[in-house]
Amino acid sequence: MKALKFQFIEKTNKDVYIIGIVDSDKLVEITIFDNSHESKVGNIYRGRVINIVKGLKAAFVNIGLKSNAYLYLGDDRLEEINEGEQVIVQVSKDEFDQKGAKVTTEYSLRGNHIVLMPFNSDIKLSKKIKSIDRRRELFTLAKENSNGFGLILRTSSEFAPEEDILKELNCLIEEFNRIEDSRNFIPTPKLVRAKEGNREISINADVDYVITNDNELYQKIKQTNHGDRAKYDGRFSIRYSEKLYTTFKSLFDKKIELPNGAQIVIENTEAMNVIDVNSKKYFDDYDLNKTILNTNKSAAEEILKQIALRDLSGIIIIDFIDFIDLNEKKEFLEWFTEESKLYNNAPNILGFTKLGLMEMTRRRSINSQFIKERKIDDLW
Template identity: 30%
Template structure:
């Protein structure tokens, strides 16, 4: 079974799933009220220059100011020496208007990341106004094909008297004819001209250009001739997709299919079920082993355990097989969960160096299929595999979930016993400070139950010690850690 793309469209939300060999590999979700802004171009206003960080905050009209580093303001042709000696205070000043593009969505508490090096993607190319570089995707490995593509774009992009325009050939450009590349260049030039017209009249902060919505981005960036099908469950979106594909991605026109089925489209290939699983910490392996994913502000850690898998031969063989299966599963889970930044993988320790190499090779092979740029280091002195995965948008968990109101993101809450002792200490503190006849303790049901049952002896001892009555009242709105001690 080949590769398919499923597009589930509703007026409030668009979801896209990439299916390979009958298994969901990637899921993208975009909501109307919280659309991603990567690729958008803004006329921004510098609100604060930070010389100590060699960066600045720029107002682009969002709730939080966006962040730009000095390297993203300097010319792309600047030498390493010029970059290291540059000062943000000499390049930008507060109140200045600045044309910027978003390279990273606001994630967690961090604002969007910006650059002044604009880029406009189309089907086969990425246009870079003001730059004269012609690049080719590293994933196109054939040297002759790289030279052919570079030669075509160089000849097509040479124009007299116009500002220089650079291009990068995308992976899907491999094998593309000159006419199709010429069409793309023409489309990008027209787009840039329309953007330049808007820039002249734009006041900061304002949006100049917005990237395509998710359903169209999927067709532009993910669709390729090797696809088996692209199924869309909305007739109106399907018709728009047909027009878009005919104009920009004609090689997949025959793969588009309207899906009118009674069964929801994301129930095909168990996409809905896989999304729910991808929100959990634990991932079961077929062998009986399992993975544990922990996503934190600084990094994501992945721990591998043999679990119920005992193997048939010896311990080393059991560990090796579990690690091999884990390497394949990790590659898929990183894509499915859209995890980015630093990722630390704790494979089960292997004695055999050849086993270590095979597990690393398996992980590398799986990561080659990833659209996001991944960089893998070897095994560290502590036996950990360190890698990075480029993060531009929020992870699946960040899109679908919020911080738990009970634990505030810690992943654990205090036991009723712990809260009980905190209450005792608070009563003693108030006893020393104030004169009162009795105390009323307001707390959650589990805490009050513990105080009246397991800790009833301690309550009696405390009442005797302070010579005051203590009463308890359940507050349904309190979480497990909240309480109040009221003087009566």
């Protein structure tokens, strides 16, 4: 019988959401976010340009967050914006570690049925709208009433009355004009428009079912096309599965013990992530090369899992046990590169440095700040 793949969404008593994917009884993906600390992506701010760095072709803008936001200007706009100037910007990427949020001056306004894009004139429709006739009707409606603005017709517009869509369009245009008129108002910095609603929880399309202990969320899922796969269990918690919870707890640990006696130590610094493989087991001379290879492979499997679950990103350096046989070192690198491709958002393996350290880079796909900055006790 094929093992089931499922997604769980646990809401803790501290309003923290733990969202995971389990495949063949193994935890393969995890996301944690504190519902009381919302993402700022989509928020629109009136900010002030603090300084312009021509070498980066960028400006740093005070929008009232912990760090100044990064605004890329490029060659075309480098001379158009001055230090001290007030600007309207929208957050496109949250601040992370010591890096400020990324913002853009080409902001958009999101409504229930449409997204107004004031800085281009494109008309786009959600790919989820399948009816060709309805797509044609919506495109014509948008084109004839856009007033030169760009528009995105969201999925909900498929069944929305024409008058509701036009009414929302006019409201968004009026709101855009108010925001532009307030460009030089005080105080600055100021939140001009907050994004609508709480952080969205995405349901994985490639799972057999979704289970949650949050009845309110369950009722919402039931109203979507995932409704037939939704299950509700008010007692559900990852803590009640020893196997899953053991893996989950390890994400908060600096040191991880492996069954073969090796140990992995994971250090997060501002510049990079450093992972050290230690062997506490005595190696004798009998088949030493094979022992080193097997120990490094065992450690590598756990390291790749930890990188994926912790969503480690940027530069990652791994100090494996030194190889004696150069052919086995080459074999290990080839194996490790192929093994890494089994994971989503696979790292880019750069190989061994002259010092014998494995070097790789990886893009950040989700915000793993919770695991970096909190303890497991902060969840419940």
